[in-house]
Amino acid sequence: MENVEKKLREEARRLLAEKKVDVVVGYEEGTLPLTATPCFITTPDQADRLVWNPLCVQNLAKFVHDLLSQHHEAQKRVKPEARRKKTVGVVARGCTTRSLVIQLQEKQYSRDEVVILGVPCGGYVDGRKLASLAGGEEIREGSLRDAKLVVKTGKGEHDAELHRLLADCCLTCRFNQPVIADSQAGEPAPAPEADREYEAVSAFENLPVEERWAYFEKEMSKCIRCCACRNVCPSCYCRICFAEQSQPQWIGIGADASDTQLFQLMRLYHMVGRCVDCGSCVAVCPMGVDLRKFLKKLDKDAFEMFGHRAGVALEEPAPLGAYREDDGEDFIFEPKV
Amino acid sequence: MTETQSDKEWVPKIVAIVCNWCTYAGADLAGISRIQYPPNVRIVRVPCTGRINPFYILKALQEGADGVLVSGCHPGECHYITGNLTARRKFAALKSFLSYIGLEGDRTLFTWVSASEGDRFAQVVRGVTDAVRALGPARKLVKKFQATEIPI
Numbered sequence: 131m132e133n134v135e136k137k138l139r140e141e142a143r144r145l146l147a148e149k150k151v152d153v154v155v156g157y158e159e160g161t162l163p164l165t166a167t168p169c170f171i172t173t174p175d176q177a178d179r180l181v182w183n184p185l186c187v188q189n190l191a192k193f194v195h196d197l198l199s200q201h202h203e204a205q206k207r208v209k210p211e212a213r214r215k216k217t218v219g220v221v222a223r224g225c226t227t228r229s230l231v232i233q234l235q236e237k238q239y240s241r242d243e244v245v246i247l248g249v250p251c252g253g254y255v256d257g258r259k260l261a262s263l264a265g266g267e268e269i270r271e272g273s274l275r276d277a278k279l280v281v282k283t284g285k286g287e288h289d290a291e292l293h294r295l296l297a298d299c300c301l302t303c304r305f306n307q308p309v310i311a312d313s314q315a316g317e318p319a320p321a322p323e324a325d326r327e328y329e330a331v332s333a334f335e336n337l338p339v340e341e342r343w344a345y346f347e348k349e350m351s352k353c354i355r356c357c358a359c360r361n362v363c364p365s366c367y368c369r370i371c372f373a374e375q376s377q378p379q380w381i382g383i384g385a386d387a388s389d390t391q392l393f394q395l396m397r398l399y400h401m402v403g404r405c406v407d408c409g410s411c412v413a414v415c416p417m418g419v420d421l422r423k424f425l426k427k428l429d430k431d432a433f434e435m436f437g438h439r440a441g442v443a444l445e446e447p448a449p450l451g452a453y454r455e456d457d458g459e460d461f462i463f464e465p466k467v
Numbered sequence: 468m469t470e471t472q473s474d475k476e477w478v479p480k481i482v483a484i485v486c487n488w489c490t491y492a493g494a495d496l497a498g499i500s501r502i503q504y505p506p507n508v509r510i511v512r513v514p515c516t517g518r519i520n521p522f523y524i525l526k527a528l529q530e531g532a533d534g535v536l537v538s539g540c541h542p543g544e545c546h547y548i549t550g551n552l553t554a555r556r557k558f559a560a561l562k563s564f565l566s567y568i569g570l571e572g573d574r575t576l577f578t579w580v581s582a583s584e585g586d587r588f589a590q591v592v593r594g595v596t597d598a599v600r601a602l603g604p605a606r607k608l609v610k611k612f613q614a615t616e617i618p619i
Contacts, residue, residue, distance in 0.1 A: 334567070335567065339566075339571065340569065341569070342567065342568060343568065343569025343570070344569070372522065380522055382610070386610050386612060387611070388608055388610045388611065392526075392529055392608070395525060395608075399560070399561065402560045424564075424567070424568065427563075427564060428560070431563050431564065432560070436556065449556060449560075450556055450557055451553070452556075453549060453552035453555065453556055455543070457555055457556055458559060459555070461558070461563070462578055462579065463576040463591070463594065465578075465587070465590035465591045465593065466594060
């Protein structure tokens, strides 16, 4: 890890010194023990703030899109001859590069506006699993050495294997290597058990319909519609989200359960073939809604119906923006004569 | 249309979102051929099935429709060449997802009816009405507090 970090800092310093990028989006040490937080490095001497460890959670592609779309917007008010290009460097693990690919496929910015610093990823630590390791106590101190995580709370010390604390999406990740990168720091990480990817989805599919509905209703009743999942999602970048649209108003502002269900349903449905399973939405959800159970189904469908894996190839368009003449038709209703 | 739901026993309310060029013309043909079919569908005409935002279907269910039927030109016969082919993908994903979360599969139905198939349109409406009737009134995803009672 130290080696990767060193290379990452060197590369960031070089890019900034040579003015190849205006900003590098990466992770830095968080203000609380055992956390890392996204940071923006703009000068070469700040490059030493960058860290890379299993505590780096968020998908940074979101910030790349934010920075570049704001820049594009601002440039509209500048005389054409005074316009300038902004280039963003980004520290990217497998899922982040897939999100970048999706944004590039959707023509949000061009490939030369982003410099991708690929990093190997063995998964990140799930905040909830970490909290339960600490027994719900406040973590005073913590350390991570040789795949072993130690936390100190007011009531004592706990430790666990790193593997036990990894987020669910990381345990069955299929693309833990960057799919595109301009530079790669460190050796590729070992591949997780990608074959078990859809196990939970298949199990859920086989439940009786009423049980599935009860689960959906229960999970959605937790949602407080804070929209954190949408705000953190790199595939959610509409300038006006349907959730806030007033003409037409898709989502009522009252406390009716169906409005919350509809908000979640609609947001989830946007993710057909666009969800990279980075787990950011699950990580930020303050209510612990099991979003992954539903997102993974969309991923599975996109693969099984349309042979599409989200954000893997630059040339391949999103499945709902394309068609094949021989797409499956088994869902079509045929009346009995 | 002053009758309300409370006045008599339940009959299914079905929203049919149909394309202007095929199914709407097919429904017209059914009408001028005087083919009888159940009066439970409310037809919404759109230019093409490709124009249908999947939210329309969800919104119809939320606002109290017991079933939603979507119908357009047969694949390969779209007035806009490929509108129904992209729509087919959207509906395949939507239907599969709605069944996954626990909505009955027969609440949302998709089919193709061309302009010359007046009798097929009548059969489809009969089939859809029977399917929705068998499921009973919609309970899932329905908004509890409607602004006004919807006339049946």
